[in-house]
Amino acid sequence: MKIIQASFFWENDRPGGLGLSLRPPAFSPEDLTDLFAGETVRQYFRDSDTYLGTHLVETYFSQLAGLSQEAEQGQLPLAKVMVAALNIMYLTDRGFLANDEFNGPLFVYEK
Numbered sequence: 001m002k003i004i005q006a007s008f009f010w011e012n013d014r015p016g017g018l019g020l021s022l023r024p025p026a027f028s029p030e031d032l033t034d035l036f037a038g039e040t041v042r043q044y045f046r047d048s049d050t051y052l053g054t055h056l057v058e059t060y061f062s063q064l065a066g067l068s069q070e071a072e073q074g075q076l077p078l079a080k081v082m083v084a085a086l087n088i089m090y091l092t093d094r095g096f097l098a099n100d101e102f103n104g105p106l107f108v109y110e111k
Helices: 029-037 039-050 056-073 078-093
Strands: 003-010 018-022 104-109
Touching (some): 018 078, 029 078, 039 078, 056 078
Antiparallel strands (some): 003 018, 003 104
């Protein structure tokens, strides 16, 4: 199955929260699937696990707070959107961030 939309949320129920979506036409389903179900995310998780004991979780939460402030000023560059998305995926997958209606990744797949 291919991902046709990828959305990422961090404290999206509060002022200063973050909500991001990636979808066509900016990203093809193949690109989204490669990014978020392929080697890119697996490598990010492996690298993050390697540095877990070095305040990594606090760093990721600090990055999200900073990126949410930047997003309030205007559109985030793609590289920063990707950092936020991967941080949210990692924090949720490893249990540091609740996966609920205001936090975590949400993927829409084609039939």
